[in-house]
Amino acid sequence: MSALAHRIVEESTAAGFAGPAGARRRAAAAALGSVGLPTSRDENWKYASLRPLERQNFTPAPRGVTITAAVLPAPITGFARYVFVDGHFAPALSAAPGAGFAALAAAETPPAAAAAVGGDARFALLNAAFAQDGAQLKLGRGENARAEVVFVAASEAAVGASYPRLEIELAEGAQLELIERHLGAGEVAAFVNSALTVQLDRGAQLRHTRLQDLPARALSFDTLSAELHDGSAYRLLGVATGAQSARSTLLARLAGEGAGIDMALAALGEAAQVQDAYARIEHVARNTRTEQLFRGIAADRARVAFNGKVVVDAGAAGTDSRQSLRGLLAGSQAEIDVRPQLEIYTDDVRCSHGATAGKLDDAMLFYLLSRGLEPATAQRLLKWAFLADAFARIEIPDLRRQIEARLAGALHDGALKELL
């Protein structure tokens, strides 16, 4: 066992979680102890910033840190909001639990399922070993709900880590519209390790928007594991703008016939930021669909990476998979790596992928300049245009406005904001 893994087991034991939940936590820590956390030498872990883990304090941040409502974004009409601060449920800032929502207390988490994961999901084990409260959204047959879960990182990493946890279970035909946010209370150098699980029963539908907008010195890891059954549909839009280094691991199994996942991810890196995402989608059942779109922009010295792996099992005849991955280099020292990967074990498939990495188009730039636009404005307009594909599908007007304003801000342009 590495020194790091050993320390994780020790810190987990020291946290002293009691009862069966405590036993599960220790099991998760022990499992992690045996596989260890990834290092930059591991496949799929080349970009994320892993070195800081060696001196990371994994003990959860204390309960009771208060934040003001001003930290939170404007509410989205029609969505019940639930707020967690450093992984602890904050009822005073949240809607009353109901409509499928429950805040799971420390004793009830983590669920047994967490022990089953390994490999690229090792950070989910870390979450299982330390998570405090978890958010659960569980809808019965044919129910539907709209919810917004806001995870606020408020403590410095030196004080304690934040372990957001979200479990989604939709029974047959249930429909959930979910907004998931990760942000900071001020410019804290937080350590955030999130875990999400998604279970979609037959015909269930999940529309999920994830916005990672953590403070500029935060270190973030998140692991999303989804299991889709017959005819279920999962639509995911992810926008990553924050953190010093953020690594997103998305693992989906299309286990039921006709299940489909449609994911669009956008990542913006500037200064010395790292935005790293890995998505592994496994087609297990027949006639399953993947639609995957990635748009990443790396400015300054930022590194933006996306690795999209699609695996088509032998039993997954009739699979339809499309990947469109594009990276834009907007700085001479920036780095972009977009990689589609296909592993196919059956003949009856339709798979297409396109991956490009390039700079802003000089001809487009000159065209805009020739109309009198400032070079900075022209560049930002082209960057926005580059991302537009990913945002074409946002159907909630309040949310669209917020994302557009945030991105126009991230692209530092008041003029663009006005145009939007």
Next chain:
Amino acid sequence: MENMKNPDTALLRIENLHAKVAGKEILNGLSLTVERGEVHAIMGPNGSGKSTLASVLAGRPGYEVTQGRVSFEGRDLLSLPPEERARAGLFLGFQYPVEIPGVNNVYLLKAALNAQRKTRGLPEVDAFEFLTLVREKMKLMRMEDSFLSRGVNEGFSGGEKKRNEILQMLVLEPQLAILDETDSGLDIDALKIVAAGVNSLRSPERACVLVTHYQRLLDYIVPDQVHVLIRGRIVKSGDKSLALELERRGYDWVAGAAA
């Protein structure tokens, strides 16, 4: 007559312009003076430097001026970056308008107009007035309302792209429009629409330089002067009858005389 003009009144004055593209000299001592209110046509065979001239004037990167000077309203044009040339009132109608998916046509128009207004110390255009203006110009160009919400030139036909160039020109109302083969690829109806657009902007204050291969455009936009450009310099100038003669006798006739 040329010599009697006061240099300070010229809108555009090009003197002994030499320019290289990819190390090759394309413009080779070109001189041209355009006064306010005039329409000039520049004609010439393929490769004579017509589009290079348009690009150099608009400030397209990759064009190196090695000699000569260009003044626009008395200012040194070549020292200005492209966006400042545009804001000073110079407009280039592209031979091949660029498609920019994701940048909305109407956003670009508004951003361009506001950039100009800012330079002139005017407040940003009121949204309602702006749309009223754009719709009026679109009507003239026979463009449907849906053009506004589409990406810049995205999926436009050749003719639609050219009409969009003229629409931008009409909204921006430049002092000097340089239209680089705006007539190429247009059918006769589209040509008439484009010509009507250009003519609607003619005024004693503004000028226009038409770069074209064919005399046909000049049936609809009647030029004050016609110049023949061969091997990077103007070898012959005349009135509109020169265009007709070129049509009849070909460029070899002038090239032979110039050699």
